[in-house]
Amino acid sequence: MVNLDKSVLTPAQNMAYLGLELDTLSMTARLSKDRRTSLLLAVRSAMTKPLVRVHLVRTVLGLMAAPHPVVRLGLLHMRRLQRWFSRLRCLGKWDGHRLISIPPQAHQDLLFWMDPALLMQGTPLDCVSNHVEVFTDASLTGWGGTLGHLAVGGAWDSLPSHINVLEMTPVQRVLLHFQARLKDSHVLVRSDNTTVVVYLNRRGGLGLPPSSQSGRDPAVGGPAPRLSQSATCVQGPQRRRGQNVPGTARLSSRFGHPVADLFASAENAQCPLWFSLRSSDGPPLRVDAFAHSSWLGGLLYMFLQPAF
Structure with missing residues (x-):
């Protein structure tokens, strides 16, 4: 009726x-x-x-x-x-x-x-068709995140006491670090922690510590004028994009910044310049690093996935 x-x-x-x-x-x-x-x-x-x-x-x-x-x-x-x-x-x-x-x-x-x-x-009323993606991740030794081919991260000064705070802190730090680049953009945060995703999409919550509830928190509102911000849970191969960043940051702080990633793809490259085994990835350098002897001068990064 x-x-x-x-x-x-x-x-x-x-x-x-x-x-x-x-x-x-x-x-x-x-x-x-x-x-x-x-x-x-x-x-x-x-x-x-x-x-x-x-x-x-x-x-x-x-x-x-x-x-x-x-x-x-x-x-x-x-x-x-x-x-x-x-x-x-x-x-x-x-x-x-x-x-x-x-x-x-x-x-x-x-x-x-x-x-x-x-x-x-x-x-x-129109739907957002183009997001700027930010990937974040954390481990017991460090934190990190990526925006395109840009990366930021570091080791913990003091380890957060709860796993959700451990995963939330990188989001706050990464968004604050890239806030100038995220201005006037539709931002999509990708995290492998579902609590963090819900917290971001609901613009805060009632259970996290007061320090995470501030209206100036870049994760939930932010001082930078973004057009919109949402979050989604990382699934499958996408998890590789941010998961090595804490380790990369620790290596860079100890030995220096590498100039190229030897074994990478569009999803997990840790340097702006990288080689790939697939031409479909469109690597900035060439396909198959071992097939080229004229590598760039400087430090080189390589991460080999275990076979188990």
């Missing part, structure tokens, strides 16, 4: 659907006028009152969460409020009328949502 009250029976290029305004002329989606008004009124009420009811905080969080696909970094700018509210352990409808005081640190989230221009900005 068709619900006539919720249907638009005439062709239109601008319509409201589930609190979103869809505009096919500008190809943007933004909050509808009614939803913007409801959100601004709820946030203003929460900010101006010294004591608010639990029900109002729940309403504000719901109004923030629903439109996050069309509000850039919307999820990130509700985490402080969420973490504080989750620690209160309010029990369902029985605590709805309980009076609570919102702490000053949570007001930073509320201020973000008080900007009408930001709520009207919206996001493009």
